[in-house]
Each structure stands twice: as C-alpha cells, then as structure tokens.
Amino acid sequence: MKKVLAIVLSIIILFGWYATLMGVGSFAPIKDQIKLGLDLSGGVYVVMEAQTSATGEELKSLMAQTQAIIENRVNQMGLSEPIVTIEGNNRIRVELPGAQDAEDAINSIGKTAQLQFIMADNTIVLDGSQVKDASTEMDQQHGGYAVALKFDSEGADAFKQATEAIIKGQVVSKNQGVPDRAIMIVLDGEVISSPVVNEVIPNGTAQITGGGGGFTDDEATNLAALIRGGALPVELKEVQTSVVGPKLGLNALEMSIIAGVIGILLIFAIMIIMYRMMGFAANIALLLYVLIVFWVIVAMGGVLTLPGIAGIILSVGxxxxxxxxxxxxxxxxxxxxxxIRVSVASGFKRAMSTIIDSQITTIIAGVVLYQLGSGPVKGFAMTLMIGIIASVFTAVVVTQLYLSLMAENKALSKKQYFGIKEGATNV
Known part of the structure; x- marks a missing residue:
C-alpha cells in the first residue's frame, strides 16, 4: 500500500510541476494565474485617512461603506486586479496595478459617486441625494436578507409615480435582459441591482429582495452600503502615495525568481550531500511543498509581493x-x-513535539502580523503561515512515507545511505 501511495504521489508531483510551469489544456500556467503586487507589476498605491471623529462600530461601518464605494470605482478604471483594503481603524489602502498617473487615480477615487434609480426604458426616477437610508433586514418572504430603502419626500413622490407607471404597463424596456417591471439601481454607470416592482410603493419605503433564496448577510450589507454611498460617507485625506515603474517591478520579479531557484537548488544539493537518501526524500517533499504554497495562494486570491516572496523563502527554510x-x-x-526501520519510526516520533511547538509559535507570530500589519506586512504574514502549514504536512507525511519505504527496502536500508559510516555507534 505504501509503495502504491508513493508512486501515485510521485506522479502527482511530476504532473503538478508540469501543469504549473507549462499549463495543461485550458488550465493556464501559474505565471498567468497568480496576482502580482505593485512592487512586482508596477502601478500606483494610495493610502488615505478618514477625517472623522467616529469611533467603535460607527467608524467600522463608515470604513466598510467607504471601502465598498471605492472598490466599485476602481473596478471601473479598467485596471487588472485592483486591491482596496482597510488599514488599522481609519485608513484605506488602494493598490492599482497598471496605473501610471497618481494624481488621476486619486481624483477618480475621491470623486462624488453618481447613484441613480432608472426604469427599464432608461427614464431616471431619482438619484442618490433623494435616498435617506438603506439598511439590511430579514427577508420574510424568501428567507435570508433584504435591503430596506427610505426616500425623502421628493424621492418618495418620484418613486410612487414610477411604480404606478410600471404596474399600469406603461413602461417598455429598452435594455436587453432587463424585465419591463424592473427599476435599475446604477452606481457610477454600473447596474448594481435590478429589483422588480410588484406593487405601487406610495409611502417612501421599499424593499429589495434577492429572489429565490434572498440575499446573504454579506450581499445585503454590501448592496446597502453602495446605495447609501451616493457620495463618500467621510472625507478622505491622502497620507501616502507611490508610483512603482513597471521596469522596476519586472526586474524585482526576475531577480526574486533567480534568487529563489538558486536557493532551492543549493538546499537540494546540501540535503543530499549531508543526509544521502534521507535528503533525497526531503527534496521530494520540498517539491510538493512549493507546489502547495503557490497554488494555495492562487486559490485564495492572494497577491504575491516581494515581502510575500520573502515569507515563502523563510518558510522553505x-x-x-x-x-x-x-x-x-x-x-x-x-x-x-x-x-534502520525502527530508527526511522522512533526518530519521527521523537521529533514531532519539537517541530509542532516551533511551528505553532511562528504561526502565532504570523497571525499577529497579519491582523496588525499593513499591506506588505500582511503579504509576508500570509505566505509565511501558508508555508508553515505546508511544511508540517510535507515533513510529517511525505518525508515519512518515502523514508519508511527506504527503511523497509533491503538494498536501501544501509547506514551509509543515511549519512552514517558502517560500524559507527554511540554504544
């Protein structure tokens, strides 16, 4: 059984590396799938601070709303993989890979949002200035959550007239895919929701539901934040801006790859020289380790930065x-x-507590760095934690599998293959 498992694992590792480097069919190689941070791809990053005296939950709500609005704006800029994160309590960090003009980026981020309610025939019903509030509530009809809207008197009047026209069948859609009875909610030119009108709404309140299963809590909260944000809910002050040239980023990436490959090859050589067959087993485990780290980063939608690469290299060590x-x-x-067979089994048992203790303390440090750090520090902490978990798995499971097979093989279970001269003993 162990032999079969070892063969299957070896095939997986070989195929995994081929797919990672070359791609397979519609599956692109990792260089085309992994997201690169500004320090590698070039672009603009801006850190802005909210000018508010709000604290606690009020500040948290303001920052979440601001983040949602800015994310919507930067996604309209046509840039690849923009990143918007909240730093600390009152700062927003915006990373715009591919952007070249910092001033233009800041102006786009800080502009007043254009929120409109538009009927299917493109008639504008009202705008964001006429929305008093948008909040989440339970969707009693469909389950899940819904978004509750409140309009001012002018908005309530306009919404009543629009819903009357829709119910009477006076509206004919001019937009493919939008039912005649829908009212589109448009933010900065993008349709963020198209709720269908089921009755005349005369009292200045309305509810947007998610249909069959309702909205999730996150979906409803995000939609409510976007609707409330006819303009940014808080003034933002630029505190840090940087433009990273694409040439600098490209050079940094190339040098990082070269350094990483040289380092790993040196490790492979030293492990085999020092530990012979044990080193060979460790190298197989390390090949799987590198695959796991990179593909977990891709699966999580993580962004690879220079500090992140440093975290990977540290976790390799x-x-x-x-x-x-x-x-x-x-x-x-x-x-x-x-x-040899007994030594391998007991050696692993004796080493486990030391390995687990050291890795747990490092993971704790990584969690603290991720929670309290800024963008680059978060990247370092994330790759470090992923690497630590992968390293424990490969060392405990993969290395042990191959070593136990070697220990059970008469030809390989000799002291010299484990870096010990025949006849050497401590007794």
Missing part, C-alpha cells in the same frame, strides 16, 4: 529545518544500535 530535526533524531537512533 523552516520546512528544511523540520526535516533536519527529524533526520538528527533518526541518526541518533541508528547510532544507538537500532535497526
């Missing part, structure tokens, strides 16, 4: 360190006169 601890324990058992 920790993965090697875990294997070195295991190999030291195995050697001690062999030198104490135990058989």
């Amino acid at each position: 920790m993965a090697v360190d875990a294997n070195v601890i295991i190999f030291a324990r195995v050697r001690e058992e062999i030198l104490n006169g135990k058989s």
